[in-house]
Amino acid sequence: MSENQNRRATRAAAEQFIQQFQGQPYPASRKVYIEGELPGVKVGMREIELQPSLIGGTKDNPLFAPNAPVRVYDTSGPYSCPDAQIDIRKGLPALRTDWIKQRGDTELVTDFGSVYSKEQWLDESLQSLRFESLTERRKAKAGVAVTQLAYARRGIITPEMEYVAIRENLSRANMAAATEARTQHPGQSFGANLPKQITAEFVRQEIAAGRAILPANINHPEIEPMIIGRNFLVKVNANIGNSAVSSSIEEEVEKLLWATRWGADTVMDLSTGRYIHQTREWIIRNSPVPIGTVPLYQALEKVGGIAEDLSWELFRDTLIEQAEQGVDYFTIHAGVRLAYVPMTAKRVTGIVSRGGSIMAKWCLAHHKENFLYQHFDAICDIMRAYDISFSLGDGLRPGSIADANDEAQFAELKTLGELTHRAWAKEVQVMVEGPGHVPMQLIRENMQLQLEYCAEAPFYTLGPLTTDIAPGYDHLTSAIGAAQIGWYGCAMLCYVTPKEHLGLPDKNDVKEGMIAYKIAAHAADLAKGHPGAQIRDDALSKARFEFRWQDQFNLSLDPERARSYHDQTLPQESGKVAHFCSMCGPKFCSMKISQDVRDYAASIEVKQLDAAQQQAEMQKKAQQFRQSGAELYHGSDSQLEEPQL
């Protein structure tokens, strides 16, 4: 099969995949839109419908009380909209274009700013790989910073900021459910600021203070705005991208859609293989979430993998190439300074960051200071012209428990603090990357030092893994650390898949990693006391207690898995209304007995009775309880004895 035929075939597979998405939305779910005040602000959420609760009555005339639907944050963009006409060859609707135009501070670019981009465009042989539609490219007018930070500091509330405020405001979105729900447990947020209602003004303040970023390249108008900051919901990033030994463009687009279906708030394209430029274009044009990259990877690819041959000029051209495509944040390893490299000499696992090891090699080969550090201000000048956020890379993060919190790691963190301030001086948004492998007792120190050195800029960690002994399960070893550091204030968690340390993740791994990290992030939201976070837990537990099995499944992070696990041992339809499952069977189900107990206990009203009356009342109630025991079953389970399996 020719390469072209190959591509067409895999592209057809990707399109079929999208149709499957739209045809198989999450169960009992519909897309709802909450409108803002500013024009064009329409925030999509997923609304999960619930069955009513049986609250009394008789078998022939049961009494029901409705359960308010539950709305949850939704990262899947138009892909979960059954009516949306999606064509991956055209990309997603550019929902931010009007907002960008109206700001009047950008202009269309008529030629490529990057030499490499131009070369790629003129290369006929790449025709079949190219994204098929032409895209507008913009750039800031001369001397202007077009970043959300710049606007925020000037007191401007952009439509993006309002969008985000609505998105984060789980309480308001769930007003009906919240009224029914009990008061959430107060959180322990270690000094964070979590207002009961998140307003657009609050968002602006947070961005202006540098405590949050809203990554949104003017050339990525397709994104649904989102915010990364300690005082907002903890976010999760998924990594995709090919390598020299694996994967194709279409597989990467599929992984993108798959990751966002499972809740990825941003996605990093970490490709290190072939056609990095083309792969990225397809990804960005079809991504409803911000896209991050490590430009150094592509730069290294351009010099044939020889780190010593990297240069500032080549890197600069790569930044512009990616900026024009619409990358929303760059990981820049400007903290790997020459003097720090020898500090890693005695480590067990040296430098585990790809970017970090590349820069370290360059520094040593030239015996010069890291050119990213040297040219940092020039990098800022590029980024402020497109509103690309920094993700200041932790090139010297620890790759083993033994290396955690060592001199090299914190020397770099100090430098990242210095660079944070320099970026802010240029009105560029900044977040700071973090570890890695850290045993639990050392996690808090990481958070505290980062808050101090980086003046509360958002922290973005990879895990951390809390032990090294379980390759194959590092989504789990790291979810333990991620939940904790999220609780302590980390703003975004970069997921880890079961393939970590072993190979490139496939789609299953992406899902496993995503679910593990949505769990960690949500556990952190609960622990911090993010208003409204507990609504979903409460709704699911209520459904569980009432044996509304479908509702329990539908409210969960992975309804299909919950349902299929249940059905493995109790597949009949009657199982879905059964007041037990195969764990304990009908006689031992504590929830079933518990309902009987509750109904009885609630009926005891003894406060107004004297001792003798109480005694008599008790005997009477006890007798009633024994007699009524059999009739306290809810639902149509008269035929439910021990089911035949």
Add this chain to the structure above:
Amino acid sequence: MSENQNRRATRAAAEQFIQQFQGQPYPASRKVYIEGELPGVKVGMREIELQPSLIGGTKDNPLFAPNAPVRVYDTSGPYSCPDAQIDIRKGLPALRTDWIKQRGDTELVTDFGSVYSKEQWLDESLQSLRFESLTERRKAKAGVAVTQLAYARRGIITPEMEYVAIRENLSRANMAAATEARTQHPGQSFGANLPKQITAEFVRQEIAAGRAILPANINHPEIEPMIIGRNFLVKVNANIGNSAVSSSIEEEVEKLLWATRWGADTVMDLSTGRYIHQTREWIIRNSPVPIGTVPLYQALEKVGGIAEDLSWELFRDTLIEQAEQGVDYFTIHAGVRLAYVPMTAKRVTGIVSRGGSIMAKWCLAHHKENFLYQHFDAICDIMRAYDISFSLGDGLRPGSIADANDEAQFAELKTLGELTHRAWAKEVQVMVEGPGHVPMQLIRENMQLQLEYCAEAPFYTLGPLTTDIAPGYDHLTSAIGAAQIGWYGCAMLCYVTPKEHLGLPDKNDVKEGMIAYKIAAHAADLAKGHPGAQIRDDALSKARFEFRWQDQFNLSLDPERARSYHDQTLPQESGKVAHFCSMCGPKFCSMKISQDVRDYAASIEVKQLDAAQQQAEMQKKAQQFRQSGAELYHGSDSQLEEPQL
């Protein structure tokens, strides 16, 4: 197929399963025995052999340094001993019998102490289910307590205590590895006492103080002694047991062996279905780890599932029946007091403990105080005669985030504290059960209150789950909480499988739950600073850095999975010496680049040079580095370009 034929067939399957175990030990592993001073004390551990490290030399004359093998704690008993003659119809060797006899404080029982046991024995129809060998039964001589607690208080160091001291002493077992290893990170143990060398005397003190228990029924002489306590390695319990709608005796024996293969320190048999008595006998006779039960389940089965028909007399008979079989600890829900039951009325998920809901129902139906509470001293009198430990049940634990740390839960905990002292007064060993579902910010309070109310008796929690929203993944939602509470001082963690809330776990679920919990327990050991805990992490990371892939796999918790995940994208044998994997490919592997960097950085010796000399030295080194780059590969990878996949 007749029932008998059915049983023989499934028994043959179980035997085949055992042979598979013995035929397929963990890779690169052998069983080693460390002898104690007291006669018969021989502690088995698993020793993992490692490849040597290439440290220099030339391609024709490479120079190697050996890597000391790593010894790890082993719960699989004789099943991992290739020479052991195992016949599940005969059970395991009774390694403790001489120790028990020599204490001279027990006597053989010639008749059944339990009416039920006698009935079962006389029932011909149960012949085919019965464990096939006759077993000695013992009981304490009149008035004597034969518990490890009683001995410890009298200053006696039993062989069991010495056994345990050797088992826990990872540093001493790994003396060779420990000398090579770097200093472990100091832990934060929140006031625990973790001596560098664990002695038998230390063990005795901990047991005497009630801070640790050594569960070891005199009728379960087959166990390899183990200890549960805050100042020891965090332990993990696995649950097995059939239910009315699932599983057979042989499947349960297989689950036992499977769980101990994956590291279960104790196993609870929570059967609620048919042939509970017979199932338990097969399990105990073949178990190298302590076995726990909830006697209330079987008692309920005996009254046809009608909780109101339970009585103290029936329960007492059940205790004796199980005591004579050799159950090592009983979960007793004596804290579910009548006055507490109404406190659960407003909960979201009521009472989720099976035993708790059963006792609550009984209390309300009779309007009487919990008969387990009323007869607690009599229960102690039985348990002290066999050395059965209490696991004081948390019948009122929270089953949802909303219910965490509520009035009912802590009222019960206070009562468990009172009962702890009452049991100690009778010289009965005690551990205390705990939650459940607890958001992270509320976990620490649980540990602190339990330490206070229960005078540091060991805590034994179920998770806790840190969010309710992920049925299907509750091994993960709870591993997050379990790691934390283990760090804070919890002594044993009861595992949770992916099937939690959905159905009875199968073998795969048992494994997934076990790995998740071994991770949580080990993360806690590292965080507490248990001496020697970091040796395995360091050895694995060192192997990873040196691309000793087989060693990395072999040191991991699940070598087969690590290997197969790696091989999914890089299956050739050359992949096992490759200095990269499919995650990044050969050009981008940070570990490979990192080795180059390290070798160079370590070679810089500039301290004695002046500025000009330094400059010249640097240029020379830089040139050397560039020239030598290609020759710094280790291993036979001259043929490793980009592999053909």
